[in-house]
Amino acid sequence: MARQGTYDRLPKPPVVLGFEGSGTVRSVGEGVKSLMEGDRVICLLDFTAQDGTWQEFALIPETQCFAMPKEMSFEEGAAIPVNYITAYHMLFEFGNLRPNKSVLIHMAAGGVGVAATQLCHTVDNVTVFGTASAAKHETIRKGGVTHPIDYRNLDYVKEVCKISPKGVDIVLDPLSGADANKGYKLLKPLGKIVHFGAANVVSGPQISYWNMIKSYMGVKNYSPLFMIGDNKAACGYHLGHLTDNQEMIQYAVHQLIGFYNAGKIKPVIDSVWQFDDIAQAMARIHDRKNIGKVIIIPHKNNEN
Known part of the structure; x- marks a missing residue:
């Protein structure tokens, strides 16, 4: 990045x-x-x-x-x-992770994803949904992901809701764009989505400004008035700051x-x-x- x-x-x-x-x-x-x-x-x-x-x-x-x-x-x-401090801050400082909660981790086989999965299991009975390509499912399942999801061939929103109809308590979003909106909708009441990247804007060896524009235009503007009624929270995290x-x-x-x-x-x-x-x-x-x-x-x- x-x-x-x-x-x-x-x-x-x-x-x-x-x-x-x-x-x-x-x-x-x-x-x-x-x-x-x-x-x-x-x-x-x-x-x-x-x-x-x-x-x-x-x-x-x-x-x-x-x-x-x-x-x-x-x-x-x-x-x-970088990976473990990022995951720690998002889960414990923003997310207030506690027993019996559920977490959706995008890019669960990456550095932050693996760190977040391990940290989830420092707390009792946390359910972890993790998106990754199918070839990585066996590995991330052994690493602690409760429900691996093939994001390339399946709608991860539908897959999460099949298992947890009410959604999840925490979403860790390194993607942005339309996935930011999907993550917010997946939250249970009092849930939190933490945005910490924009992987969807990366295309080829350099940043794609076209993808950046599409991602920016595709992200829902969070209104405090609507969030009050939703009983949900949206957070932004950048270790560099x-x-x-x-x-x-x-x-x-x-x-x-x-x-x-x-x-x-x-x-x-x-x-x-x-x-x-x-x-x-x-x-x-x-x-x-x-x-x-x-x-x-x-x-x-x-x-x-």
Whole structure:
């Protein structure tokens, strides 16, 4: 999404991409107190950073580094920040997820989708509907999706209503456009839809402005007066506008590390690519072939 220009805070090219990562601290600057050389860390950069993490050595502010559990691999550490913080905020801060609730997760086999599915199961008796291509259903079902739905060949609204006629309590919407309207209609009373992306505007290697216009025109304008009568809520989420809120980010990371240490979450690594193969890695994500997180490393034998 950043490569295609859909993140509004990203500096204009030339720029080193990458908002997250993991590694070993090689040296610390003057005044750094919480870290020392040799520490293993997870990093989440401010989305306005000119120099991202897609480089062998990166300069990261102390406040944007977090201690990584000894049992966690570097690949797992790199998979935590963007996907799991996003899923955590949407489900627990916006969604107020509680036992016996139901959640619809679009793109359930992607990085955020896998994270959200795992986090749903940190709460008792949560029913998870997940859209994905049929080839990914067995995998996402094993990962915790209660009811996989083939969005390419079936109407997911009808499929959800067959099982839950009243709809769902939470919808996580990375699509926008007409799917935003469908998600709102699927909500039960007191339900919430959280919009956090616009995958429907992506067409080819770059953002499609025609698709953007169609998506914009196709989205229902939420009127507070109508929402009062509907007893529903619509929320918008963009992690890139929260990275300077360190208290909120640190709390989420603390909670996620606790879940990891308790064995309740474990990042799913789809594949690992070297810097020379970034184009193929990006194509895998764009073509929606991945299940879980696609990781980029400097060299295959570089463990740091």
